[in-house]
Amino acid sequence: MKLLDIKNLNLSFKMENGVFPALYDVSLSLNKGEIHALVGESGCGKTMTAMSIIKLLPKNAIITSGEIIYNDTDILKSSDKELRNIRGSKIALIPQDPMTSLNPLYTIGNQLLEIIEKDKSLTKEEMREKCIEVLELVKLPDPKNKLDIYPHELSGGMKQRVIIAMALASKAEIIIADEPTTALDVTIQAQIMKLLNEIKKEFNTSILLITHDLGLVGEYADEISVMYSGRIVENARKDEFFNNTLHPYSKALMGALPANTNDKILKTIDGQPPNLQEEIIGCRFSPRCEDCDITVCQELPCLKEKTPNHFVSCHKV
Template sequence: MKNILEIKDLNISFKLESQIAKAIHGISLQLERAKSLGIVGESGCGKSVTAMSVMRLLPSNAVIESGEILWKEKNILGFSEKEMQQIRGNQIALIPQDPMTSLNPLYTVGEQIHEVIALHQKVSKKEAKEIAIESLKNVKIPEADKRYNDYPHQFSGGMRQRAIIAMSLSCNPELIIADEPTTALDVTVQAQILNLIKSVQEERGTSLLLITHDLGIVAETCNNVAVLYAGRIVEYADVMSIFKNPLHPYTQGLLESLPVKNSQKLKAIKGQPPAISDNISGCPFYPRCGHRIELCKNVSPELITVSENHRVSCHLYN
């Protein structure tokens, strides 16, 4: 088994008030065991929906129209809720976008980690507490045995996110899905949290699906990257190829909007991505693209393989 996770031609729509709108358009992704895959793209491009579909935690108005999500070669879309509960937390851990909403303010941080451990592992209360404190130590929470008794509001933002990570990792997952794990944090803490996730991933051989809108973060953390635009994969390659040889005008735009040391040349991509309710017949990036040709207006480009490990969906390469 090469891929621990494989998404095949996934299509997801949302029931809106007066219509059904498609948010995910035939996405296919592969993640090898112990490797990391970054999913990047602007707000609304479908990163969280993709992540949540793997956890089978989509909003109730979401409809998975077709496709497969293979977890260790088994299609989890066919799993019962009970089977999913076994996978969530045990085998796949989610580090969510906002750390505050995933900690209960009424219980101490320690109690909450304790509860997760007790739920997933057959250990005594005392052992669960020891594991919980150990897991807080592992994510470098100082004086973990004392901080165990603190409430979430007594933790800083960075510490809360560490606590969530401790909670996620306490069951030794095989895959970590981190959905913008650092957006709520300041830059120095961001780097610490990313290093933490990376070191855990490397030490334990965990696979990582890292969602972010920041290609810089992907460069430091991931082996491969999928660039999403309007619910479609527009470029998919190893990190080196994406940075050395970005092919899609959208990827090029994302790279140009990265802050460069000692430079003020920050170019944001002009315009807005389409809404899922918009009718798009050609390339979804057409209205914003500086390299567009007539063909792009009405013909949607296929994802083509340009070299080993490098795929792009753009008429310029066809």
């Protein structure tokens, strides 16, 4: 069941020298109780897609068209009051840098209480119990004593656990995890991903997982969308994606996985993604594409269903 449906989202940035598109016709949906991974190189538009969902965008961003349907309504048309309600209790964001979500001036307990006290039926003592309960759920060691400490007293991984606890306290139906483990070391990364996966299973939470890391995707995602230069270039269920990768860019990303190279050294993809202001005729991946055929690729490709539920945007597939 589709819980969130982004339809043909177009977003541009107003800059000194003009207006430049950053997201083109992005469509992406999130099913109940699933992890949908959004993958792509730095600057391709993952965070802007995520922030559009909660409408927390830079001042110079303009959504020029599209819909984001959640509970039969278009988030993009919601009032500020409705948006605050959605952000606080329906859709939670786990950002790359946990300090952007935690207030350094308040204790962990106070920040959790702020969310929990929205439920007016609880007594003070029950609220405190609830705080401890969510900290236990995210496996923060010694939760009782964590209530009175400040964010700077926690490690990066523990801060990320507190933010996940805040999402649980708000009973969020959707968690947007924007590179939730990039700032953490490898063992902690695995623990945080495991925790998010457990939450998905236990609470039937839907997670939009934004990542550079196809290894994580292979392990945890149910569905995958690959983004390149502001467009979704491929979308499929996880097994189909890994067994039958179609887009040359996705193939290049797969080729860059250590397990797929003989020498076990991470390959990078030759060339750089274009910047927003760069005009490219036709397919935006064509300057880096090994399969590019200039006679057909000068035409803009659009996302087409090649096999059931497997969408790809490439003339050569």
